[in-house]
Amino acid sequence: MGLKRRAALALMLGAALGLGACGKPAGQGGSSGSGVQLGGPFQLTDQTGKPVDQGLLKGKWTAVFFGYTYCPDVCPTTLQTLGSASDLLGARAKNFQVVFITVDPQRDTPSQLKDYLSSSSFPRGVIGLTGTPDQIAKVAGEYKVYFQKSGSGANYSVDHSSAIYLMNPHGDFDSVIAFGLKPEDIRDQIAKAMGKQG
Structure with missing residues (x-):
């Protein structure tokens, strides 16, 4: 598939799954009922400087969220909501993890991610991932995530998709968790998915 066609597909899916400008409210996402495959190698x-691959998604249910540490609202709000949803899972939380993948590798170094994700209002044990611009573009493409730098200078922002991707313990895509859901609704969606797999 050509680069232009991939970019068009990413824009189309980004519109369907909700975009966040990290400064503007994002639209609602939806479940992928179209058979679209999301995720990949x-x-x-990670935030400790350790190289990781898609294997870290195996063994637990995982909420994968793309954002960046300089985001003023959508990203911290989403992480706080995921933290609350994880707490509401009770004992089932031991089988759930959150992975935050930056769309701003220029500023989001491992140490920056580590400092940012240490907030007590974020999910316990959240894993932050960064990489080279090419590595980030590749993983964003695997998840059909739209992101685009906006502005210039040190205070630029990054427009990006705001949906959360729920992956099953095999590392396969299960469903999209829409932006803007309450923690109770996210807890219910995760618990229902967990129940489907026994």
């Missing part, structure tokens, strides 16, 4: 670096 990646090589990234």
